[in-house]
Amino acid sequence: MKGFSEKIETVQEYYFSAKLREVNQMIADGKPVINLGIGSPDLAPDPKVIEALKNTAENPRAHGYQSYQGIPELRIAYAEFYAREYGVSLQPDKEILPLMGSKEGIMHVSMTFLNPGDEVLIPNPGYPTYASVTNLLGAKPVYYTIDLNRKGRPDFESLEQTDLSKVKLMWINYPHMPTGAQGSEEILKELVDFAKKHDIVLISDNPYSHILTDAPRSILSISGAEEVAMELNSLSKTFNMPGWRVGMLAGRADWLQKVLKVKSNMDSGMFLGLQKGAIAALGLGKTWFEDLDDLYKNRRKLVWKLADKLGLKYEQDSAGLFVWCQVPEGKTAEEIVDNLLYEKNIFITPGKIFGSEGNNYVRISLCMPEFKILEAINRIKP
The missing domain is CATH 3.90.1150.10 (Aspartate Aminotransferase, domain 1)
Incomplete structure (x- = not known):
């Protein structure tokens, strides 16, 4: 050994x-x-979700390998959800990539963009996996604070005084975990401008947008975000499906194709029954x-x-x-x-x-x- x-x-x-x-x-x-x-x-x-899973599982032809990109119906369901809930228009065949949970996506996105020595902006406090994955890839976490008295606004003033030349990714999370800070459209606009100014890839981790929020928000609804941002989302919290491991990544088609290169080497597609259940969940009113x-x-x-x-x-x-x-x-x-x-x-x-x-x-x-x-x-x- x-x-x-x-x-x-x-x-x-x-x-x-x-x-x-x-x-x-x-x-x-x-x-x-x-x-x-x-x-x-x-x-x-919801019972409709369970029924969709059950009906699919009873089909003998439903148990084979599935597409790495998910079935077209699932990508369409995600696109309809984003249009209805966030006012965001996405192309199902190019700008949406289903995942086996958004936690998987943190690794896939990081592997796609980061080289050893690159730096990553991570909220403090924040979800520990952002830093863990960064460290595993030989990149360096750089922590930034948020102002809980201003809906979790990042301390942009301090960040602007920091050497950002090696920063490639920035993780954001609204509603914020663990603090519950809701963020705002103004904060998202500031983040998009900040990412453009410093040539940083902005990754929004957005699993709590429908839990006790004043209004569901997506970074992709902000003008210009399509140039610099991608968004992870999940059915775990919103639809009571944490063990199902169903998530998604949305954003630029050329960036998603690079993420798919990583993903396709790490899994063999999501069970069809889970995808059918996810479609039923995304259609709930x-x-x-x-x-x-x-x-x-x-x-x-x-x-x-x-x-x-x-x-x-x-x-x-x-x-x-x-x-x-x-x-x-x-x-x-x-x-x-x-x-x-x-x-x-x-x-x-x-x-x-x-x-x-x-x-x-x-x-x-x-x-x-x-x-x-x-x-x-x-x-x-x-």
Whole structure:
């Protein structure tokens, strides 16, 4: 044995991969753990989605290899969704690439654009996978802060004082995970202008645009974005399909063809039943989103009560599946997280895993039934 790749030393095992082993072991040992840590929707997809999967799976001819680009009907369904929900016109055969989850797309996009030594702008706090993939490819993460008092606006003033000559990619994420900052059309316009000025590829990761938002937005709706931006999207959060692993990448046809070169060497196409289910999901109407928002609004009110009991501060003008909470002075996030897990059997997430700007924060998920959130509240003494 001559050893492992040096690149594997640049990353740690994904936090939830390791932590959920511990949580699951506690549950197996009889501990009544309430998991308010991870953002995996606990609800089922619409019955139409299940029916589409079932009907396809029963067809003996449906189990072969599929196209790397997905079936035409799926690409058309994505295009219709983008036109209806974001006002964005996409060519189904050229500007849409279905993926096995948008997390896969982070790797594919990064492999397509990055060389060792290139730099990547990553929000702090932000989704850890952006940095992990950057490190695995021998590129360098360069972190930028966002202003939570201005809907998550990047600190452009500081960025303009930074040497950006080696920066090739910039990751953005609105509604922002983990903070829930909603962003705005003005911020997206600033980002497009910034990317043009510095010749940076702008990658929008957009899985939360229909969860407790004031208005769904896509970077591709901004004038000029088609020149500098691509967008990842996912059915995981919006349609309660995280385990299905169905996502997409949209943007410039010439860039998508380069991403396809990477993707086609890493998978053999998505199971037809999943594609048919995705088509059914993408065709659901406004009532689907309205009903989902009503449910999450009720859960969020309870999570706010839990946060109040713990003395945590939070913003109510946020979106997505989480509540981002600042810990009180005199306490640490690790202290609160560990006390809740080991003393109260409640699991929440420490903000430090999302970057240094999250050190004094914790994140609480809305992916738990109301009666379970109420039980967590009752476990906290007044």
